[in-house]
Amino acid sequence: MRYFFDDFSFDTARRELRRGTDVIAVAPRVFDLLNYLIGNRERVVSKDELIRAIWEGRIVSDAALDTRLNAARNAIGDSGDEQRLIKTFRRKGVRFIGAVHETPASTGATVTTNSPTPAFAAPGKPSLVVLPFANLSPDPEQEYFVDGVTESLTTDLSRMVGIFVIGRNTAFTYKGKHVDLKQIGRELGVRYILEGSVQRGQGRIRINVQLIDAGSGNHLWAERFDKPIADFLDMQDEIGARLANQLGTELVTAEARRAAQAPHPDSMDLYFQGMASVHRGSDPANLSQARKFFERAICLDTSNAEAVVGMAFVDAIRGTSMQTGDRTARLLAAETSLAKVLAHLPNHAMAHCLLGVVQIFTKRAAQGIAECGRALALDRNLATAYAWIGLGKCYLGRAEETEACVMQAFQLSPRDNRAFTWMINAGVAQSYLAVDEAAVYWFKRAIETNPNVAAFVHVYLAAALAHLGRIEEARASIQMGLAIDPNFTLAHFHASSPTDNPTCLAQRVRIAEGMRNAGLPER
Structure with missing residues (x-):
């Protein structure tokens, strides 16, 4: 119905x-x-x-x-x-x-084992089917939980940009059947197949999942999810969300590889290549490359909202990462692009999140936190929104609340490709609180996770090291930052303040002292 x-x-x-x-x-x-x-x-x-x-x-x-x-x-x-x-x-x-x-409900084609042509997948779109997971638990009563995990994951993947996901009812026609995966790919017209198993025992849940290229039958990615049983009712939703977050990056990477080999890439091919560049890091080279892909995507299809959001992402990150240049213009360009997207797509979660980020960095932290909250209401899996809410609280003089928000993001997506930015947010908050050991921990962890970080991360790390008396390390860190952005100075740090909050401004004075002691030029 x-x-x-x-x-x-x-x-x-x-x-x-x-x-x-x-x-x-x-x-x-x-x-x-x-x-x-x-x-x-x-x-x-x-x-x-x-x-x-x-x-x-x-x-x-x-x-x-x-x-x-x-x-x-x-x-x-x-x-x-x-x-x-x-x-x-x-x-x-x-x-x-x-x-x-x-x-009456919409109906689809009937699945047959000898279907000569794909009957379901949207033409030209990357497509996926989540096959019913196998129950490896000795208790057959666990079948309902296993089916729930499959359904939850299917629902979460259906929100992914540019990916067509076969509906649950069609996928479940294969439940309990031993069918060749290539054959399923042909019958459903999908590029990718996700299959897995669930085992419950001795107070733990273990899930194994594999992503398979339906054309070749090759395994592209495999993951194990293992955790103690807590709230049984909430667990299937959490598992679906965490697997969907991890799988999203893998699908973008796979599509970007495919698009790179295409003689005539279309607008979505270019979008996926842009997102793959974004995933590699926030340094100027990767962001510039990503923006070029998004620009080409928009030239081919001006209605490609995802490419517009991707371009706004690049502008926002350039503006928020204190890269020297016209920071204000970049943030304004991002806000303008996002406003246009939201005028046509008011439920675009990532657009709301990025608009919140822009507001947080333009002295409107309370508005930005609310906007990120709207993003989470639309997409409960948008882990990065939690981390930006945490930074917004820092800029309201509540930096002691930031780390808990970052940990919420990690709980939802522990291996997220953007996790290094969450670590940076935590490090910034600890710097504001003058907890220098913790700041060093978070900044170093961010750099180890993704060496392609912006210059300001090394500069903030240098300030914390200087306050701890580790001057040689601090000076080395300053040099690493200046190698990325030779124009970064204390004057630039002061000019790029994202807050007028008196508590924050006092905290920034101490951070600037650390930068000065580490050798950052005044101008």
Whole structure:
């Protein structure tokens, strides 16, 4: 069945929630909850009934149920205060009260084992199917959890830019079948296949996952996810989110390799190559190369919003990393580009996040934090938003809160390709707090993770080392920074202050003293 309400469409066959043309990422349990409420909208549904229907009678706390109700409301633009669509009736339950129009669900082609042509994947788009994960646990009752992990991962991957993901219902027609992976690729018309297994035992969950090139059958990437069991209900969503974050980088890299060999790359090919350059680091060379790819992508297709966001990303990072040059103009260019994207795509999570970053670095930290919060409401997997919120708090004089935000980002995406920037944010906050040993730890860890960092990282590291009395190391660090950007000076550091907060300004005076003692030129 397909339901329409407000500007949303809710397709139960495809398990998709859309606002306009945008797919809204929804966790499997939250989708099921919405489905049940919409399907029973003529009456109030008690909490006990919801638990029986969605969790099959398993014990669920009121807090866990309320969390998913709130997630359902957020997904459809509602809130506990407004209750425009989902209304709570005290001591009775909840009811979907929005006006709903329904039509039969969209249908797809039937999968056959001898299909001569691809029937599903969008032409020209990188495409992926997540096959049902295998249950390696001795307890067959764990099957529902394994299926939940597969569904959660499918939902999270569907939000990825430029990647077509085969729907859950089609993928599950292969459950329990031994079919050649190349054959699946031909039948579904996909470039990539993700398969995996889940094993639960002795208080731990272990997941093995492999990404396979459907054309050649070659393994492109493999990963193991191993952790203790905590909140069983939340775990399948967390696993899906963490695997999706890691897999996203791998797919971008694979597509960039493919695009580099294409004789006539299209706009999305160039976008993927630009993102691959972004992933390599934030030094001027990589950022310049990335921007050229994004510019070429836009020349080929002016409607390629992702390339516009990519170009805004480059401008924002150049402006925020204190690279000498016209910092103000770069931040303004980024904000202008993002405003245009959001005017047409108001639910673009990364555009909201980058706009928040620009605001944080233009003395509007409170606005920037709120904008990053909007990004997280649209995409719960956008780990980097947590790290930028942490830096925003630093620039509001609350640097003691920054590291906890950074750790939230790491919890969600522990091997993220942009994790080195989160380490830098933590190091900056520790410098503001005058906790120099911790600052040195974070800056050195960032440089070890990705040596292609901007000059200011080495300069900040030098200041912390100088305050610790490690002058020779501090001077060496200054020289490394000046090798990247010979024009970096104390005057530039002062001119690029992202905050007017009195607490922060006093803290920056101490940081500048460290830079001066390490040998950074005044002008």
